[in-house]
Amino acid sequence: MAEQQHIDEQALDEVVRFTSDLIRIDTTNRGGGDCRERPAAEYAAERLAGAGLAPTLLERTEGRTNVVARVEGTDPSADALLLHGHLDVVPARAEDWSVHPFSGEIRDGVVWGRGAVDMKNMDAMILAVVRNWARLGVRPRRDIVIAFTADEEASAEDGSGFLADAHPGLFEGCTEGVSEAGAFTFHDGSGREIYPIAAGExxxxxxxxxxxxxxxxxxxxxxxxxxxxxxxxxxxxxxxxxxxxxxxxxxxxxxxxxxxxxxxxxxxxxxxxxxxxxxxxxxxxxxxxxxxxxxxxxxxxxxxxxxxxxxxxxxxxxxxxxxxxxxxxxxxxxxxxxxxxxxxxxVALQAPVDSVTYARMRAAVEEFAPEGHVVPFCMSGGTDAKQFSRLGITGYGFTPLKLPEGFDYAALFHGVDERVPVEALHFGVRVLDRFLRTA
Missing domain, CATH: 3.30.70.360 (Alpha-Beta Plaits)
Structure with a gap:
């Protein structure tokens, strides 16, 4: 497929390696401020800098680190798009798992560990895409503001809430945002593949x-x-x-x-x-x-x-x-x-399903999963999009993954033996790249 040529082999290798590396950095958020995202934030910032960007590290509380960077688009008159993912994860008890939850082990084509689907996989996709763009000289049409946040798994006071309240200027021009969790394969048991894209919480x-x-x-x-x-x-x-x-x-x-x-x-x-x-x-x-x-x-x-x-x-x-x-x-x-x-x-969130951005997310999924059926849905839980909505940013859930039959994606959020297939990460990088270049 012609579009796949925009993603090189290095990007496919990096998205897997970055997912594994980030999992190995224990960013367990136990609530009450008991978490330290800084090592993961520094890891992400180093790779953004390697793509020619100028990441900023920001903290409300020592060790609770956020990373923000901007990719300049080709059309300065276009509204900017926020692309965000959180760095913290929920706790995991090693004795309950088949592998150590912070091993980042890659076995039989699957990356294992806490954060594999929530949501260090998406963090890795973002890093792989922008580094791929740097190698190929690609620029998106609109500015892309990248934010890796702390504290999403608790109150977000040290993460997106802090960024929205204390550093709104970093998100100047952003009217829409994309983060977890949508555009994953839902197998209905009768041969259909459904790809729900979140347009509300x-x-x-x-x-x-x-x-x-x-x-x-x-x-x-x-x-x-x-x-x-x-x-x-x-x-x-x-x-x-x-x-x-x-x-x-x-x-x-x-x-x-x-x-x-x-x-x-x-x-x-x-x-x-x-x-x-x-x-x-x-x-x-x-x-x-x-x-x-x-x-x-x-x-x-x-x-x-x-x-x-x-x-x-x-x-x-x-x-x-x-x-x-x-x-x-x-x-x-x-x-x-x-x-x-x-x-x-x-707050609860509502995003239009008849927007140009939603249509382009749908088109990106359909290009790489033509057999799939894209539908909108509302998330039962919440994401950092709630805090960023204070800045007038409309949020969508779009973390593309092509998953095999029998892979219970929803059960792995905060569940035991959290994992993500390598091929799903490859699909995600291709779809995310396609969407962001056309958004």
Whole structure:
């Protein structure tokens, strides 16, 4: 294929080596500031400098390092594009893995380790593409601002939030951004290959619930037991059935999937429609409504003492336009005896699926995966695009990977034995290069 000539063999080798190298740099983010991304940031900056760029290293907190660089385009009147990836990863217990999670081992055509899909693979693709451009003398049409961030796996306060708030000038001209996670192969089990491109994210609403009551002896009746009050609220939240609410992105996803499967796109009966889409329903099902999942409980200090206070944490997510409903529902479900507050909150995002940029992402995937079917989708979780949206940057999820049948990509995010095929990385470099040169 003619377009593949834009990517040389060195780029194919580098994307694999860079993924492996970055995995070997342990950037585990345990939350609460317990992480150090600087070694990975220095690694990325050195390779950007090797491509003739002038990377800037920035820290809000010592060791929590971000990297920003700009690739100048050929059209100074064009809006700039932000291309970003995070350097931190979630924890991994070595005893649970088939290989050491920070080995970066390459075995049987697969790169293993924490970050292989979330998201040091994309970091490596970005580095490989811009270095390939430097060797071949390629320049994109629009400026490309590259950002490697810290702290995405926690609050982003030391990463994209810090960059957006303290260094907005570095992103001057950026109107759109691209990062995780979309354009990967979803096999539906019946021979179809679907490539979902993210054009939206649910909002983040991590909640702290506090129940207060009357402390006392555990042997005596207590109608003001804080633990009981909290348990009732948590049970109501966990059992609540949230109503269906369709955003424009999800409507587009359901419409395109219905056409692909040859069924009526009955958007008045979403659950019925999902039942006709087979396994592809999983691409949409988490984003047709708000959600709230209790995840942590803290109460008491001795078995025969009723505590005066009990605390729980809830992972809540709300759709674009759905925050007011979310708040009102939590007020009702918690009741008068339990207070709730945001432990961490970030906005929901919505991106147009009829934009030129989305069309060019679609075209790049279809060129290298002509047998695939590209559809839009909304991410159930969140990314650094939330923080960059403060700068007016519209975010898309586009980390292209061609994956083999049976490769459970979604399960590997934060999962055991995280890994990525070498061929998937090669595909990603080619598609990313194609998109960025035409964006």
């Amino acid at each position: 649910r909002g983040t609403a991590w909640l702290k619930l506090t129940a207060r009551g009357r402390a006392g002896h555990g042997s005596k009746p207590n109608g003001e037991n804080a633990v009981t009050r909290l348990a009732k609220a948590i049970t109501r939240i966990g059992g609540h059935e949230w109503p269906t609410r369709l955003t424009p992105t999800v409507r587009a996803a359901l419409t395109e999937l219905a056409a692909l499967y040859g069924v009526e796109a009955d958007l008045d009966d979403v659950d019925g429609l999902l039942g006709k889409l087979g396994s592809a329903a999983a691409l949409v099902e988490p984003t047709v409504r708000n959600s709230a999942n209790p995840t942590m409980l803290e109460a008491g200090y001795k078995i025969n003492v009723v505590p005066a206070e009990a605390v729980a944490f809830v992972d809540g997510r709300f759709l674009p336009g759905g925050e007011d409903e979310f708040r009102a529902t939590l007020d009702r479900l918690t009741g008068p005896d339990v207070e709730w507050e945001f432990h961490h909150r970030e």
